[in-house]
Amino acid sequence: MTSRRKENPLLVFVEDVGRATVRGIAELGYVAGLLGESLYWLVLGPRRRQPVRLAAVFGEMMNIGIQAIPIVAVLNLAIGIMLAIQGIATLKLFGAESQVVVGIALSVTREFSPLLVSILVAGRSGSAITARIGTMLESQEIDALRVIGISPVRYLAAPVLLAMLIIVPTLTILGDFMGMLGGAIYSGVELNISLWAYANRSIEVLAVDDIRQGLVKSTVFAVIIAMVGLSNGFQVRGGAAGVGRATTRSVVMSISYIVLADMLFTYFLNR
């Protein structure tokens, strides 16, 4: 292996690409397996008398969701205000300031709220999940679970997945609301639109489909955050430093995948 490095650089490059590809496919396979097994326990666990613990699901929901409410609310409000500032400034050129309501309603529900919420959750909880699982792996707690006869996937992974699937879309709805409220507040000051009129106009332009688009996206993002966080945690190697590396990798990976998935979605859903 070492000696080949000195040979043909092209060969080395091809070899590296090949290795990276194999690693990538192996990891994808691992994630698919983890997802499949988590779903298996969620659906069939009760029948095998080894259900996924509801207490754990609620615990995760508290960590991932309830504690994220303030920051989700504040940041989405800020995004709404920002969109209003930019929108009014731009639309002023055409004398169509009042159309800002339409722009905010559509871009918040379809794009900004799902994206912002998922990135926040990935940063807050995706990394925490990786760190927690990684630490448990290093301290042999995962081995201890397996030796007791408890599937770590059932005990640790499935609750995270279920909690994410519930929490991320729920937070997205909150984000939708807060984003539009931000827009309404700024527009109210700037354009003298009453909150009531703003709300009516928003409801008028929003189709069920817009909200649904945002929720479909956020569901997919939830799976991404859960699976990236969990798989990085379960694959930690190399002590405390390894946990640190995996945590960073987990955040960068989930945000990258979220943005990429978002792009694909936006492309296909708006054709």
Added chain:
Amino acid sequence: MASDRPQPAIIEVQDLVAHYGVRRILDGISLTVNDGEIMVIMGGSGSGKSTLLRYLLGLNRPTSGKVRMLGKDITHMSGQELFELRRNIGVAFQGGALFGSMTVGENIRLPLREHAKLDEQTMQIMTRMKLEVVNLLGFEDLMPAELSGGMVKRAAVARAIIMDPKLLFFDEPSAGLDPVTAAELDELILRLRDAMHMTIIVVTHELESAFKIADRIAVLDAGKILLCGSVDEVRQSGDERIQDILNRRPRNEDVDPEEYLRRLTGEAL
């Protein structure tokens, strides 16, 4: 009980070979553990003893070879069979491996919750009985982070024996403990075997503790079993490596100059 069981061997390992990446860590291990005995697996770091334990526990799948436990081959077992088998096995991990999110008491009750349907009151009494056995009664409601290293280890023993397993594994029981606590733990291992008729496998590098508790010792070196025999057999063994280990002499391997030079310069063949 269970005197009608045909074969006395509780664990039977046959030609176990295992790799980590391309490195061969276990190189054809064969080992038998009999009912009610204390078997100590001894070896230095890198000897493969911790790896062997992982394979005995069914945590990893070997490259080849068989591990029969309580009469069943665990290398080819369904998840459900393995789950049933795990009721009969307790493990005290090196660092305790208590779950940090639960109290000591909840940690100890966890196997019961998974495997048995008992009244809450019964489970609490059982927990406290086990805590009394390991001298930790009264620490039930503390979190693992509030315990000292030795206490965590003892709590882990309580969790390992909560189901009264037939088979009990200890990974480095005395590592990191003060001599008195370590001696107490050795004493406890002997008492568990005598009172509960457990078969106990201890993985350790501590000679003193090994000689005190073992019925038989398997000496592991570089992935192979050098010798498996009684304490006296091990003490009197003529094998040079074993004497090195017993007398704590650093190993003196012969150097192949060719090979060594190649390794240093990174020139693979």
Added chain:
Amino acid sequence: MEYQARVEGPYTVIALAGEVDLHYSPQAREQILHHLGEQKNLLVDLSMVNYIDSSGVASLVEGYQLARKTGLAFGLVGVSEAVLQVLQLARLDKVFPIHASASERIVSDEQA
């Protein structure tokens, strides 16, 4: 498993049998608590028990505690060497009133 109960003098005697393990101890517990609930002075005969695990012992502890709370008598009889060792491990051999048999217990009651 239905455990046999008989009456000897002032005592109701429950004879546990076989393996009192995770599987059977809930039944043993239920019977012990049932008889105590009916205000019976209780002796648990363990002479036919060839194995008792800690869930079984825990049930005995619970029974003894209930008996003391309600002012009833409670004791173990026919404790074999194997069972005694299990009790010793949890340092319970000094806690339970233990007698060779029900009649011996009755004799010792009279002496007291």
